[in-house]
Each structure stands twice: as C-alpha cells, then as structure tokens.
Amino acid sequence: MKKNIAILGSTGSIGKTLFSIIKKNKKNFKIVLLSSNKNYKDLLKQAYFFNVKNLIITDHNSFNAVKSKKLKKKINIYNNFDDLNKILIKKIDYAMCSITGIAGLEPTCKIIKHTKKIAIANKEAIVCGWNIIKKELKKNKTKFIPVDSEHFSAWFGVKGFSNKEIDRIILTASGGPFLNYPVNKFKNINKKMALKHPNWKMGEKISIDSATMMNKVFEIIEARNIFDISYKKLSILVHPNSYVHSIINFKNGMTKLIIHDTNMLVPIQNTLLDDFKSTYITSKLDINRLNHLGLQKINFKKFPLVKILDNLPDISSLYETLIVSANDKLVNLFLNNQIDFLDIQKYLFKILNDKNFKKLKKIQPKTVNDIINLDNYLHTKITKLIYK
Template sequence: MKKIAIFGSTGSIGSSLLKIIKADQKNFKIELLTANKNYKKLIKQVKLFNVKNIVITDYNSFLITTKLLKDTKVKVFNNFDSLNKIFNTNNKIDYSMCAISGFKGLKPTLDIIKFTKTIAIANKESIICGWNLIKKDLKKNKTYFIPVDSEHFSIWSLLDDNKKNNFEKIYITASGGPFNKLPLQKFKNISIKDALKHPNWSMGKKISIDSATMMNKVFEIIEAKKIFDLSYKQLEILIHPKSYLHAIVKFNNGLSKLLVHDTSMTIPIFNSIYLDNNKKIKSKKINIKILNNLDLKKVDNIKFPVMKVLKNINDKDSLFETIIVSANDKLVNLFLSGKIKFTDISSNLLKICNMPQFTKFKSKKPKNIDDINNLVNYVSLKIEAMSV
C-alpha cells in the first residue's frame, strides 16, 4: 500500500486527489490530512479514509475538532511542528501532496520533504519564493519532485528528463480569462463580479482575479523558469481560449511536442500519484474540433500590462520574486474589498516593481523561510502606507 500525506485536503486539489484514491482505496493508506478551518469536511474525510493523524491550523477549529474526535484514536495537531511526531526519516512515506494555498504552504512543504519519497507541489508561492530552499532540501533528502499545475506537469511530461540545452523554447498557454475579447476602453469599468467569471475553470476568488489580469501566467513563467532551470528567454505565453492545449516544447532536433488534455486538474493529479503505473483514467475523446482551431495568439501587453513584470526579474533567484507575489496579493485583496479599480492592480504593481525600496532585493537570495515571511509582512505594511 502507498502511504500518503495530503496538505490542504479540504481544498479543490486535495479533494480531487481523495476522489481518485477513493476509487482505489485498497492500494493507499492515508497517514495525514491537513486543513485550516474546514473541520466538518476534514472529519468526514478522516472517517471515510480511516486517517489516524490530522493537522488543523486555525486554533478555534482545532479546539472544536479535538472535542469532536476525543473518543477516537485520531491524533489532532494544531501546527506543522508536529510532523516529526507522525513521520520518521528512516521509514519515509511514498507520496505527499502539498496543496495549501498562499504563503502558508511553504513551511509544510519544506517540513515534509525529509519524510517523503515523492512530493507533488501545487502551491505557486512555495515554488516562486522558496524554490532555492526546496531544491536544496530535495537534493539533500533524495526526494523526487513532481509539479502538479497543469502547465508545469505538461512541460515535465514532454521534457522526459531532457536537459535544458536539448530544446530551444517552451510555450505555456493561457485562456485569456474573462477579458480576452473585451475592448481596452471597457477595462476601466470592470467590476468584481465580472473579474470572477472565468470562462473555463472554477476557481477561488484570488486565482480568478489573477487569471483576469493574467498575473497567474506571469507566476507560471517564473515557476517554469525555476523548476526547469531555464532563462526567461526560453519561455513564452500563448493565448489559447479553450484551455485544451497546455504546453508546447520546441526541441533542438527540429521536433516540437504538444500536450493536450481535458480542462480538469484531475488528470495531472492522477498521473502524479500513479507515476509509471500505467493506470487508466476515464477521460473524454480527443476533441478534433478544438485541435482544428487552437486559435493561438500572442498576449496583448497593452490589455494585460502585468506581462511587463517579467522584464523586471533577473534570471537568478532572489527575494524580489517574493515582493512581486506579496504585492500582487495585497493589491488583489484591495480590489476584492472595493478599495481600488481592476486596472489599478497592474498599474500599482508595475510602480512597486520599480521602486528602489523594493528593487534592492533583486540582489538578495532567501537564506531561510524567515527571510520570505518577514519580507511578505514588510511589503504589506509598505503598500498600506502608500495608500494605493
């Protein structure tokens, strides 16, 4: 039986993984599930999969959960410092899924690496801000890494361990979000409701806004650069409204490979857990209609000015990436709370990227997780003081 840990089991990625495991439950043993506040869903998962260890990080939810499970053998913990009470480095578990959203996902990602043979990461902030720390721990503990985001999983599948000098360019696709065809003059009147209407994917509010501004693709380029050890010149974004084609790799030998799959995160998640298993998943037939009209276009940088953020980033890892992520987080929250306009997200982000108080971090590399967390707080306070 494969021993599994799922960080963020009540979210969409964690729930999708559990659905896959449920169909093949005899081959898996879930050692740990974690959540923040959703104790009701977590307890249901615990009972369904006979889980003996859980972490629930919100303190009030932890107290309620402890009370509800007091007559069971389930061990309930409140933070990730308890992982060494659950796992042993001499007897690693087989697979861990790290799907906690936001900066809160970085610590458990780093903490679990030494206890797991394989780690699948579906957390942008961890990879963008802490990749040099993750990579160091992966190497030290001989832990195998799989990216789960559909674009990066597609690239990973296409490259098949090819070295970076074996290919010329990698293209990742973007749907263009809800405003792909919206005339530029109408952008100033975009409402919160409009920005949350993604045409293809059902997602949370934060990532839906990032998709609407195209900032999610900026993040994915940064992730791809780090994961596959590339230069930014080797990466490009193409608009593909149907979200069926996920990545293209052009190799030096004249071949180009394309990867398509249904608009569903279940496919990369399924393949990450059944690596080299030749397990079959039920999926739709190849959509010839979409293949005959991929409708690929370059990104319009005037409509989506956040693309210019990429020109501000060096090829070397630095704390400046943390500035970009945390500043964007703060600006999206300001938009969702009605304090700034949709177009203010990109204009203010570009201003921040050029401010000396922030650009000085381009030459500084994160040495530990505290460097990242302290900078996140610093950026938040600075933006509040700026009254953007």
C-alpha cells in the same frame, strides 16, 4: 502493498480532486495525514471516510474547536507542522502540498524529508522559495513532480531531454474572462465580471490573477525555477479553449504539443501513480478542439502585467516575494471593493518600481523565515505605499 500518503491542504479543490481519484481504488492507498487551516468540518468528514488517524489544523480557534469535540473515531489532532516528526516516523510514499499562499512554503519544506515523492501545487512556494525547496529535495533524495497543468505537461514533455536540446518552452493562457473584452471598457470591470472564468472553476484569488494574467507571470517564474531554464527560453501564448497546456520547441526542429482535457484530474492522477500507467482516466482526442486551437500572442494593452517578466533576474531572489506579496494585497483589496480592477496593475507597477524594493533582486533567500519575514513586513509597507 498500500501506498502511504499525506495531503496538506486537503479541503481545497486540489485535495478534493485527489480524493476523487483515491476513492476509485481505496485498496491501494492509506492516507496517514491530512491538514487544513480553518475548514475542520470537511477535514473531519475526510478523516472519517478514509480512516485517517492524524490531522493538522493550523488555525488555533478551529484546532481548539475540534479538541473540545467528542470525535467518532480516535484521531490525533495537531496544531503545528513541527509535529511531522511525531506523525511520520518512516518515509511515506507520496505527499501532496496544496496549501495556498506563502503559508504553504514552510509545510512544503518540512514534509520533503518525510516523503519519497512530493507533488507541489503551491504556486507561491515554488515562486518564492524554490532554491530552498531544491536543496531539501536533493538532500533528502525526494522526487518532485509539479501539479499545475502547464508545468506538469511541460515536465512530461521534456522528460529524457537536456536543456541543451530545448529551444523554447511555451505555456498557454486561456485569456480569462476579458480576452475579447474591449480595452476601453476595462475601467468598468467589477468583481462579479472578473470572477467569471470561461474554462476553469477556481478560487477567488486565482480567478482574479487569471483575469489580470498575473497567474501566467507566476507560472513563467515557476517554469524558470523548475526547469532551470533562462527566461529568454520561456514564453506565453493565449489559447482560449485550454486544450494545449504547453508547447516544447526542440533545437532539432521538432515540436511537442502536450494536450489533455480542461480539468486537474489528469495531472493530479499522474503525480500519484507511477510510470503513467493510470487506468483511472482515458479520453479520446478531441478533433474539433484540435482543429480550433486559436493560438495568439498576448495583447499587452489588455494584460500589461506580463511585462513584469522583462525585468526579472535569472536567479531566485527576494524580489519574487515582493511580487507575490504586493499582488496578494492588491487582489484582496479589489475583492473587498476597496480598489478598482485597473488599480491592481497601477499600484503593482508603482510598488515594483520603487527604488528601495529593486534592491531585493540581488538578495537570495537563505531560509524560509527570510521569505515569511519579508512577506509580513511588505503587507504593512505596501498599504502605506498604495495610499501615499
């Protein structure tokens, strides 16, 4: 029997990688829903190829553009995730949520009740709204699997073990384009240099986060949430060739290194398929890479933003939304050549140390709107703080 699946954010890199897996065995899957924000041209191509009957296009102009077209096939076009109740009458087998940014939080929460299994690639949703997501997962008995290579590998590594048996979970970081770049030349870093990641092909936003290592701050927060483990049991090691994705230290003296090739095919395919019985991808152990892991500690002079982790509470709070919003704003300013690379860390520390914002550490979000409203408020407030 075919598995019914939905892909939210299907025109992005995660969605496209998932399609490459599905294409190899179309007879096993039926895609019942796809979504995109503005990229309706690619969305329609996907819908035609996979014979998808339902599309959600959230951008109003793009939605209207499609509605005015004479489509080749009969397709239901929606503009809002509130329409999920009309589209998904019965629980589907699998949903991939890969809408980027805080905009992905609400769709992620809304689709949980409609699916038996959910794979979440939206970093911001897990960072800012995990306590809300967790309640929805429990309430609807929906299975969750993380998609990020580091979290998927750690999730795979700790299966069958309790937190009492785990001494430490270590996530690896490539070090990005500036691992070996002299710190006294960081003032000369420009957009082109910062976007040139040595190992991964990623979007502009996450490429800059990798260059500042802010992405690892987010990933440690994600790991704290996903594994319900103290920050004291989480750490980062720099690993330039990105072959080891996580390391699990157990209290019995044993250690696991979780390894897979430097691509997203492995974690994505294993969220889609049950019991890790995939025959889509096999790769031999790369002895050369294994013999040259080059693991090293973080240089905090180059990557001071990692120190943000030292002052985070061990509970979910609205402070995480502040971190995401402020970083988003600053990265956008850098990408638009409005601030320098070093200004990202300068202004981010200024914002996070503001006494008015520190109060957010004690406030837990209760609804998705708590997070969205704060994010909207912060985008205006942060601009004023930067240029104060």
